[in-house]
Amino acid sequence: MRLEYFEMIDRVAEIDPDARRIVARSTVPGASPVFEGHFPDHPLVPGVLLTETMAQASGYLILALTGYVAMPFLMAVDRARFRDFVGPGTTLEIEARLEHEGSGYMATRASIAVGSRRIADAELRFRTMPFPAGLSERMKDQARRIGLPIEVVA
């Protein structure tokens, strides 16, 4: 996980096309400029970055299930809850499920756990749009980096 580069997912652990579900893992870095301000001498991952982590897991799930035909852009966050603090060095398990495949949008439900402890959850929606020039290949490179299949799995 590189907070400053918004690389929130380290590795895809599991993807199940039948259940329309992805599980990913990420370890919060031991040090980051983010922690200098959030908060001084009491480093915590901001809730907005936990939301981004759930959004990226959801986005990779959508890309894999749809064969990378369109780019999912986060458009709505509902019922977000941050149930516990996350500090440096913590390994997160992120899960996302596709709840609804709409026309031009997708809805997911995502959560973050540390061990058996649930840390955060939210309902997310994404607008799916044609890839801006060059982004498709960049997203596939990112997907390969985290071990996500490029082939259509749905």
Added chain:
Amino acid sequence: MSSTFETVAGIISETADIPREKITPESHAIDDLGIDSLAFLDIAFAIDKAFGIKLPLEQWTQEVNEGKTPAEEYFVIRNLVSRIDALVAAKAA
């Protein structure tokens, strides 16, 4: 008007924060109610969930943009309601 209209009007009112009394069967979602494309996706999500259907928004938008169909066919509430009823009926058939 039908119960479909009442449901749709309620969804639009709640989702787009538009007073319920402003929404009539003759209202144009874009021109009269000022609903933008992002807000319409929120409405589509609520309609999809409420009726168990998938509004073919991408197809409608493409037809309108290509000039094949006037926007009123899809975005005047009375017509939107008719299309929802047709999708529900097709699903049940």
